Each structure stands twice: as C-alpha cells, then as structure tokens.
Amino acid sequence: MTAGGEPLRIGVLGAARISALSIVEPARLTGARLVAVAARDRGRAEAFAAEHGVERVLDGYADVLADPEVEVVYNPLANSLHAPWNIRALRAGKHVLSEKPSAGTADQARAVRDVVRQTGRTFMEGFHYRYHPVITRLHELLTTGEFGELRRVETVMEMPAPDDSDLRWQFDLAGGALMDLGCYSLHTHRELARFAGGPPQVVTARAGERAGHPGVDEWMTAELTFPSGATGTASCHMAADAFVMRHRVVGTRGEATIPDFIHPHEDDRLMIDTENGSRTEHLGTRSSYTYQLDAFTAAVRGGAAFATDADDAVATMELIDECYRLAGLPLRPTPGR
8 A cells, every 4th residue: 555545546458467476466465456457358358357356347458548547557468569558548647557668669669758758647667677675785786886896797588488379479569589588688787877887888689580480589699888898798588498587797896696687576586796705685575566566656656766767668679679770680560559
C-alpha cells in the first residue's frame, strides 16, 4: 500500500506468461489493484483473471484504456506492440509501465517520449533489475572507489531456445535475441556512464541469424567503449545450452560479479574480489519486479524520480539500433497504429 493509502489501479494488456511474476505478484505484495484485463482471446483473459484475481475482463485493449477506473496500464505485449499501445494509453490519460524494450526502434521510442512530454503522464520502461538492492549496492561500491577506476564491463545473457514458433523469433513482431535479452546487456553498460566519464558507444557488433527467420538475430555480441577508456562487452544468445545472466565489472583495484542480475529473487549474491580479499554479500530475495512497482508507485503518487524513464528508453534504443546496423541486420519494422 502507498504512503497515502490509495492503491494503484492497474489495467493489463494481454495475458502474457511473464505477468504472473512481473505485475500480479508485485501488485499483491504492494497492495495495488488489478482492475481489468483484456486479451486477443477473451477466454484467455477470463482464465487469467480467474487465476490472478483481476477484478473484471474487458473485450479489447482499447476498452482497458477507456475504463475510467484504470489509472495505470501495464503493457507486456509483443515488442512490436509496445510503442503503439504505450502511445495510445498515454493519450488516454493513463500512466504506463511498459515491458522492455518499450519500442522497436529509437524513432519509435522518441515518439513515445514526445507523448509523455505532451501528456505529463508517468512512463516507466520495465528494466526491473535496476531497482533491486543488488544493483544499488554494486553502484555504491563503485562510488566509494573500492574497485578503483572502472576499466571493464561484461554482461552475458544466454538462455535455451524458445520453440521455433515463439513470437520472440518473429521479425514482424520485433523479435530477436538483442530485443529480448541483449537490451538488458546494453542497459547495464549505460547505467555505468557516471563511473566512466559518460555514456558508452558501440564500437563493433556481430550477430548470427536464426535459421528460417531472416533478419532475426539468434545471438549478438557488441563491443563498447566509454569516454574514460573503459571497455565493455554486451552479449546475448537465445539458443544457448543453459541460462546465464551475469553482470561483471572490473576496476583497477578489484572486481565484482552478480551471477544472476535478472533473477535476484533466486540468487541475490554480489561477489566481490579486491586487494583486501574476497567476500559475498547477499542483498535479499524480494523480487526486482516488486521493487520496480514500488518505484513506479512513488513516481505516480508523489512524483519521485526514477531511473528508467522515457529519455532513458530512447538512449537504450539508440544503442540497439546501432548494434543492428553494425551487425548488418535490419532495424525492427515500424507497425501501423
């Protein structure tokens, strides 16, 4: 429950599997209300509502936006539908919590940002990892100088392949490993800009296409450089042998690794090695999605600042676009609105 006692009133677009972890459980823990849900298939929406305690089922996404009781729209649709429905929700006067990436290209992200500025609504891109104490603590240690000057960043995102018919392999739905996984890898680098003299730039990018899916990257590896001279590697692979979600920073006097920065509710370790020895800190298994909803609620209710706003989304999408260009793959398509 918020400090003022009034819970957020959330409308959900679609019945995506991720929603159970990303919004349903956080809503339960923070006291937010799941007011409405709609899906392409009403039966799926009804099943979702029954399972997760959503108050009512509506016929379509537009009905969620038109519902006067809905004040926040959560958008976990296919990547190609993020920007169009984010814009429609903002224009309907709703605050928006969008799954990442919040658009398919930098141009689309700029269009969303423009509408955020016009409407004055709160918009958050769901890079949930950023709100967990394990990341906050890592940044604190960089600030204190315990690792010396930042020299190297490595973020690895790997997972076994989804079924070949999965929407994440569909070019027209803005699929690809970079869109699904690599956006996190790039974002972790951007979040370290203040420790490296400014934001990173992509120097090179290599990718491999998914067989049978032209233009869709199965894997991507990007090399980055910071103004300070620090370097980074942001890699992703959506057809690997196992799950790897590792974030590592190396300084002149030490280094730190978060073994699973995407799932700190399963592994909350921050592993530190310096000239003074090695230690492991545990930062708590409360879900990063719940911390994210806390931050979003504070922004909506009290105007609190937060990290992953519309300007941040544009900067991330600019790096994504550059990776595709350098890897020789097309930018994701622009959907009709």
